[in-house]
Amino acid sequence: MxxxxxxxxxxxxxxxxxxxxxxxxxxxxxxxxxxxxxxxxxxxxxxxxxxxxxxxxxxxxxxxxxxxxxxxxxxxxxxxxxxxxxxxxxxxxxxxxxxxVTEATADIALMLMLMSARRAAEGERLVRTGQWTGWHPTQMLGLHLGGKTCGIIGMGRIGQAIARRAHFGLGMNVIYHNRSAKTLDMPARQVDSLEELLSAADCVVLAVPGGGETRHLISKKELAAMRPHAHLINISRGDVVDEAALIAALEGGQIGGAGLDVYEKEPLVPEALRTLQNVTLLPHLGTAAxxxxxxxxxxxxxxxxxxxxxxxxxxxx
Structure with missing residues (x-):
């Protein structure tokens, strides 16, 4: 044998x-x-x-x-x-x-979208540490995703699975940026540039392959183009995002938050990320079923x- x-x-x-x-x-x-x-x-x-x-x-x-x-x-x-x-x-x-891996990874993307937008990880920490004092009308207000715009970067199998969940599951409008045109089975609009997507989306999801062409695709310039309340979700590869630039944007309140399942120097996660409240961190759970x-x-x-x-x-x- x-x-x-x-x-x-x-x-x-x-x-x-x-x-x-x-x-x-x-x-x-x-x-x-x-x-x-x-x-x-x-x-x-x-x-x-x-x-x-x-x-x-x-x-x-x-x-x-x-x-x-x-x-x-x-x-x-x-x-x-x-x-x-x-x-x-x-x-x-x-x-x-x-x-x-398609459907399971798309599920994690959807979970991170919801967790980041609705501050779920932050709320869970509040309860676990005994600091929750009870419900009140202005406590932990997050972003409701229904009717908002989901911008997907990379419209391959996983990107399309995310788009279906965002549109049919959450009622979001979907726009996407991809190197080539796609024939899709859901309503979604292709935009001409990355900057156009970043400036229009309430939630930006990265679903591109890793490699030299996509390394630091999202860096200081791209984060500055995002809307102040928008959330960045990465389920692709860690080095697609310039981690130092993301930390600076989160620390400065430049964007609403982030949800990450992958990291630039995995499994090392910078302490600065781990101490921030406005980022949800998962241990690369994309296909963990x-x-x-x-x-x-x-x-x-x-x-x-x-x-x-x-x-x-x-x-x-």
């Missing part, structure tokens, strides 16, 4: 499926791989299933043209932690797990099986 290396513990259903087709080596640690571990994995195994944080940068692939591994079957839809061009140059294919993680893992395994059997890869990137 072919040798498969899995870099983090996956659900039992996924491991059983993998063991039916491969000799599986499961790494016990939950931390990202180090460079030496990545290079060793390429030498020792036929297929590797890496995930977020396993930084397969160009230097990892140096001298690996004759390595045993010919496929990185990434666990996750995002693959900006893998230098795909360098992998291909070394003769190593890369796959991902699109589709499986058992059935979703099982579907992701099974998709990665199916790509690995297709590779070993000489069939076309199911989800090549």
């Amino acid at each position: 072919s040798e498969l290396y899995i870099t983090r513990t996956l659900p039992q259903k996924v491991l059983r499926a993998a063991e039916a087709h491969f000799n599986v080596t499961l790494r016990a640690q939950t931390t990202p791989l180090k460079k030496g571990e990545m290079r060793a994995a390429l030498v020792l195994y036929d297929v590797v299933i890496p995930t977020l944080g396993d930084m397969f940068t160009a230097d990892v692939f140096e001298g690996m043209d004759d390595a045993r591994c010919r496929l990185l079957a990434n666990f996750g839809v995002g693959y900006n932690h893998i230098d795909v061009a360098a992998a291909r140059a070394a003769g190593i294919a890369v796959t991902n797990t699109p589709g499986a 058992l059935d979703v993680r099982e579907e992701m893992g099974l998709m990665a395994v199916e790509n690995a099986i297709a590779h070993i059997e000489g069939r076309a890869l199911i989800n090549p990137v």
Whole structure:
């Protein structure tokens, strides 16, 4: 049987499926791989299933043209932690797990929109610390999202799923900015520029892929273009937002608030963010549901099986 290396513990259903087709080596640690571990994995195994944080940068692939591994079957839809061009140059294919993550990630976006706009995390802390003194008419007034404008940056699968929730679930008007035109199954208006979206939206949701093209897409200039009461939601990749600029905007009351599921130097979250009241912070929960993680893992395994059997890869990137 072919040798498969899995870099983090996956659900039992996924491991059983993998063991039916491969000799599986499961790494016990939950931390990202180090460079030496990545290079060793390429030498020792036929297929590797890496995930977020396993930084397969160009230097990892140096001298690996004759390595045993010919496929990185990434666990996750995002693959900006893998230098795909360098992998291909070394003769190593890369796959991902699109589709499986769409609805669950959109749910987290909607949750962060509501939590940030209605100050839910702040209110929960008030209750837990025993500081709540009871209801009164002007206590913790937030932003009602019904009838407001949701601006979505990135209108792929996840962006569209967020748009459906915002429009049909919350009654929001949806505008979006995307590199190309989209045919949508919901009312939504494409705007010509990022600045136009930022200046019109009451809630801005980031749903773009990670990578060099989107790094610091939202920085000081973009935050200044947002409406003073608007909320910024990021469920894409942490470095899409210039974290220092966001902290400054939140500290200065320049925007209404933010909801984050991802961070620029994850898992490090700056103390300045952690002490602010007007930001909701989640520990990268986007796909954190058992059935979703099982579907992701099974998709990665199916790509690995297709590779070993000489069939076309199911989800090549």
